[in-house]
Amino acid sequence: MMVLTTQSILCTIFGIFISQTLYRILSRLYLHPLRKFPGPILAAITGWYRFYFDIVANGQYIFHIHDLETTYNSRIIRVSHNHLHINDPDFYHEVFKPGTAFHRDPAFYTSLPFSNSVASLTDFHHHSLRRKKLNPAFTPSAVQSSLSTLITNIEDIGETLSRACRDGRPLNIQRLFVYLSVSKRFNFSSPELLLPRETHQPPPPVLLQWIVPGYVRMRKVQGPPPPPASHEPEPLTPANSKYCASNLASIQEGREQAHRDSNPDKRTLCDILLADGAESTSTEDFIDEAVLFMFAGADTTSYALANAVYYLLSSPRVLQTLQRELQGVDAQMRAHDWAAVRRLRYLSAVIDETLRISCPAPGVLPRIVPQGGCVIAGLGFIPGGTTISTSHSSISRNATIFRNPRIYQPERWLSEESNGLDHWKVQFSKGPYACIGMKLAQMEMTMALAYLFNRFELALYETDAESMRVSDWIVAANREPVRVRVVRDAWG
């Protein structure tokens, strides 16, 4: 009779594990329907390949994929056992379009640290309901009604720059842009809730500032909210909590005021989420939306604005052209008539070019190929159920769309040959999952850049191409923040 020793049991378990692993490896390499597509063997075998480039190599996965396209001389790369990255502009518009059959990959989106938010919902119907609920905060009139708050924030930043000019000290302008976007975002049309102007202290506890009324009202939340996904999360320090607590009364008052207000454009995101509607908002949904909006709205816009500053200050000819255009509306801007700024064509081209070259959401946004599969011209058949991605950074750097894609050239959006380039303004994505905050972000960028480059003469401070090297943390992040010296204050 066979005696089962501990050793023989362990050996058997180990043997089963090894044979299962071997079977998985061999089937991924030789039996899998994606085996015909080029890509690194390791990527086809194991998810640790992606982990390495995402985590160990600091958000380099998407840029590594672009390198692989050159290595394998292929527009389609097998980047994991069931995932293809496809760099094909026509296919991009097949995936990212209204009524698309390619929906979000649950494995990726539900793993985000705000899995109950609109940005993570993978069920198309559920997502549409949430989107409908949030839409009122982003209608053209709602965005327009937040202009005065935005101007106040921009002028606050202007005061900080003016002081830095007098003191001769450099400053981290990228961080100031976080105040600009965040403080308004979470307090739509509630300027009284902003950080007291005179302090100019580190950012307010934006996350808590927004959700605390929810804590108070719902009285259900247990423990602290999950950490934001941002690369540089605003710390939820005790000092921030204290600030929040001391401002609680005014925050509440602001919300109650907004409730009393008959103008629907005056409601905050908080009000909108808590309103009764077709889709009720649970505590989890509420917190996750707060976490999402904190980074989706702030990190993207501040990154894009910081890139605009970097590229403008590195391109004297472009800067001069912009400044000439801004001089034409100087009188209006000093008189707080901002409507004229919106009509500035070169400024608008600067923003389009900055978004293209900096690409705030550069990475894989995976979608699932619908049942029945799909055929991509010149690339072959892809079976249903495959995860595919076709990233915005592929479009940005595509030389068949953009001549000399590595060069910062706003004129490309204005020239004769730019007819048709609008089709490639894709940085906010397209289709049902496209960015809800696009109009808001565009308004913020337009007003902030017009104000800064009309009023101030700036110079880069300890910021160079190395500082601007990018990591992809769902939202792009440059290695070091953009810092400037304020050389002249024309209004001072």
Ligand code: HEM
């Ligand atoms: C330069 C600025 C911005 C860029 C380039 C940008 C880009 C994007 C992109 C590419 C997506 C699609 C992600 C996907 O397919 O999974 C997205 C989604 C989203 N963005 Fe933005 N964004 C910007 C600013 C903003 C702002 C200012 C807000 C809010 C105040 C915002 C809120 C959102 C939300 C909530 C989603 C998820 C939409 C949904 O799932 O229906 N974004 N953004």
